[in-house]
Amino acid sequence: MDEFASIRHWTAGRQTAEWQRRRGVTLGIGDDAAAVDLSLAEAGLDGAGSLLIAVDTMVETVHFAEGTMADEDVGYKALAANVSDIAAMGGVPLHAVVSVSVPSGYGSERMRRVYDGLYVCAEQYGIAVIGGDTTSAPSHMVVSVTLTGTVETGKELRRSGARPGDAVFVTGPLGMSAAGLHLLLREEAGTPDSEYAAIVAAHKRPKPSVLAGRLLLKSGACRSLNDVSDGLASEAWELAEASGLRIVLEEGRLPKSGSLSAYAAKAGIDPLEWMLYGGEDYVLVGTVESGGADAVQKAFHERGLPFYIIGKAEAGEPDVELIPLPKNWNGERASGRIARRKIGKRGYNHFDE
Numbered sequence: 329m330d331e332f333a334s335i336r337h338w339t340a341g342r343q344t345a346e347w348q349r350r351r352g353v354t355l356g357i358g359d360d361a362a363a364v365d366l367s368l369a370e371a372g373l374d375g376a377g378s379l380l381i382a383v384d385t386m387v388e389t390v391h392f393a394e395g396t397m398a399d400e401d402v403g404y405k406a407l408a409a410n411v412s413d414i415a416a417m418g419g420v421p422l423h424a425v426v427s428v429s430v431p432s433g434y435g436s437e438r439m440r441r442v443y444d445g446l447y448v449c450a451e452q453y454g455i456a457v458i459g460g461d462t463t464s465a466p467s468h469m470v471v472s473v474t475l476t477g478t479v480e481t482g483k484e485l486r487r488s489g490a491r492p493g494d495a496v497f498v499t500g501p502l503g504m505s506a507a508g509l510h511l512l513l514r515e516e517a518g519t520p521d522s523e524y525a526a527i528v529a530a531h532k533r534p535k536p537s538v539l540a541g542r543l544l545l546k547s548g549a550c551r552s553l554n555d556v557s558d559g560l561a562s563e564a565w566e567l568a569e570a571s572g573l574r575i576v577l578e579e580g581r582l583p584k585s586g587s588l589s590a591y592a593a594k595a596g597i598d599p600l601e602w603m604l605y606g607g608e609d610y611v612l613v614g615t616v617e618s619g620g621a622d623a624v625q626k627a628f629h630e631r632g633l634p635f636y637i638i639g640k641a642e643a644g645e646p647d648v649e650l651i652p653l654p655k656n657w658n659g660e661r662a663s664g665r666i667a668r669r670k671i672g673k674r675g676y677n678h679f680d681e
């Protein structure tokens with residue numbers, strides 16, 4: 329199958345004309361560029377919208393490898409990672425443009441499976457796939473997705489809006505994806521123990537919450553927001569630096585799932601490592617004005633969504649600190665309180681030595 333037949337094989341008949349029309353697409357896959365009339369996009373915004381644009385790339389051996397992700401998972405996660413960035417602005421995702429670079433030996437069927445997963449994610453989040461690019465690659469697959477979205481003009485939730493006194497929150501458990509990856513890279517006997525299904529699923533099929541971002545925006549109480557791709561420590565540092573303040577996290581408040589604890593115990597690893605530095609959690613971390621935290625938590629819980637207050641923002645030079653659990657505490661007290669530990673700007677970094 330040649331390049332053009334392959335593209336048709338991966339994309340033709342996947343989404344109806346009606347699906348695309350409702351997102352304002354007036355010209356989809358097949359010409360030099362797609363055309364979108366944003367005034368026709370049904371995003372349900374409260375007022376005029378701005379365009380959001382994000383791109384994230386997945387590279388074989390860096391973001392996935394044989395044994396960690398099926399082809400379908402690669403397509404799903406490449407889009408989901410971008411949904412997480414749109415959610416982290418408080419926005420609604422709309423259109424995806426997909427670039428794939430495929431080693432010639434991979435064959436058209438393998439890429440079709442990547443698209444099977446990508447379209448599952450598109451369906452789940454209401455996204456129209458409107459174009460892309462295809463090239464060969466020397467030895468490994470690369471999938472890059474550009475995603476548009478929309479958000480009420482001037483209301484997008486930035487990293488820079490936190491203020492001293494704000495409560496710091498996360499919208500889901502931490503460290504599960506890193507634990508799942510650890511298991512997948514080490515599991516000798518194929519199918520992992522069902523006890524660990526949740527951590528494996530967290531790695532292969534992350535579920536960013538657009539609804540969580542929308543609730544935060546509509547609450548009027550959210551001052552800053554980021555999504556956790558590189559790890560909580562790294563993302564908290566981004567909030568601290570963008571907002572010019574110190575973030576203090578409490579170890580005892582960090583949400584830890586049962587399957588993470590069980591697997592960490594089995595693997596002999598401190599789960600806190602994964603929770604702070606693992607990454608690929610695709611939950612939201614941010615701050616709310618402290619007086620509004622209870623109402624936001626209530627709104628989340630009413631919709632069955634998790635919401636955890638994990639610390640606070642304080643005036644000071646950009647920094648991230650952790651108040652450890654008493655078990656990790658060596659007994660020292662600094663001015664009558666448990667000594668805080670500085671959290672390094674460590675996390676997943678593509679250019680670390």
Ligand SMILES: Nc1ncnc2c1ncn2[C@@H]1O[C@H](COP(=O)(O)OP(=O)(O)OP(=O)(O)O)[C@@H](O)[C@H]1O
Binds near residue numbers: 384413
């Ligand atoms: N090569 C690049 N050229 C221009 N801007 C870039 C480039 N790479 C990243 N950026 C910009 O830098 C900022 C931070 O990007 P980054 O990729 O760290 O964010 P993210 O997508 O939230 O994180 P992650 O990639 O871990 O999911 C964004 O505004 C992004 O658009």
Ligand SMILES: Cc1ncc(C[n+]2csc(CCOP(=O)(O)O)c2C)c(N)n1
Binds near residue numbers: 389393409558676
């Ligand atoms: C085989 C394999 N090895 C390592 C990892 C871990 N990993 C890769 S990229 C990344 C951060 C997010 O990426 P980005 O910053 O590009 O969005 C993490 C935690 C993995 N997923 N698969």
Ligand SMILES: [Mg+2]
Binds near residue numbers: 383
């Ligand atoms: Mg990025």
Ligand SMILES: [Mg+2]
Binds near residue numbers: 412413416556557
């Ligand atoms: Mg992000």
Ligand SMILES: [Mg+2]
Binds near residue numbers: 409413
């Ligand atoms: Mg990202």
